[in-house]
Amino acid sequence: MxxxxxxxxxxxxxxxxxxxxxxxxxxxxxxxxxxxxxxxxxxxxxxxxxxxxxxxxxxxxxxxxxxxxxxxxxxxxxxxxxxxxxxxKEHAHIICLRCGRVEEFFGEELQQLRAQVGSQFGFEILFARTEIGGYCPHCRALREQEEATPAAS
Ligand SMILES: [Zn+2]
Ligand SMILES: [Zn+2]
CATH class of the missing domain: 1.10.10.10 (Winged helix-like DNA-binding domain superfamily/Winged helix DNA-binding domain)
Structure with a gap:
C-alpha cells in the first residue's frame, strides 16, 4: 500500500x-x-x-x-x-444503460471544465463527478436488430 x-x-x-x-x-x-x-x-x-x-x-x-x-x-x-x-486520476464515467458496461474518460478536457467552472462561478472545486449514459457499440447493434425484427406476438 x-x-x-x-x-x-x-x-x-x-x-x-x-x-x-x-x-x-x-x-x-x-x-x-x-x-x-x-x-x-x-x-x-x-x-x-x-x-x-x-x-x-x-x-x-x-x-x-x-x-x-x-x-x-x-x-x-x-x-x-x-x-x-x-x-x-479524476475521470468521467460513461455507462451503458443496457448492459451496465462502464468506461472511463481521463481526457484533459475534464480539467479544463473544472478550471472553467471554478473561475466562472468563483468556486473552489473539491471534486467533479461526470456521468454520461447511453448505449455501447454492442448494445447499439442489438437494439438495431431488435428494431429490424420485431418480436412475433
Ligand atoms: Zn452495452
Ligand atoms: Zn471509475
Missing amino acids: PAGIQESLKQRGVRLTRQRRLLLDLIDSSGLHLDAESLYQMAKERDARLNRVTVYRTLKLLKEGGLVDELDLAHFQGDQHYYETRLK
Whole structure:
C-alpha cells in the first residue's frame, strides 16, 4: 500500500484495521466499479469470518475517510452503489444503460471544465463527478436488430 494512503489515513484519524485494508486492497486492485454485495462476496473468499454488516460499515468508513468514491453510475440498476479507489486520476464515467458496461474518460478536457467552472462561478472545486449514459457499440447493434425484427406476438 502506497505511503500516501497511510499518511492521509493518519491525518483523518482512520485506523487501517486488517479488514479495512482487505477491502481497500480489493477495490484498489480490481480497478473496477463494484457494488457492495460483490465486494462482500470477494472479501469473504479471503476472510471467511467477514460478515455483510462489517463490509457495509467498512465501505461507509472508507468513503468518509476519503479513500473510496461511492458512485451511482446514472442509476442504471436502480439504487445500487458502486465503489472505486480515489487513487485514480479524476475521470468521467460513461455507462451503458443496457448492459451496465462502464468506461472511463481521463481526457484533459475534464480539467479544463473544472478550471472553467471554478473561475466562472468563483468556486473552489473539491471534486467533479461526470456521468454520461447511453448505449455501447454492442448494445447499439442489438437494439438495431431488435428494431429490424420485431418480436412475433
Ligand atoms: Zn452495452
Ligand atoms: Zn471509475
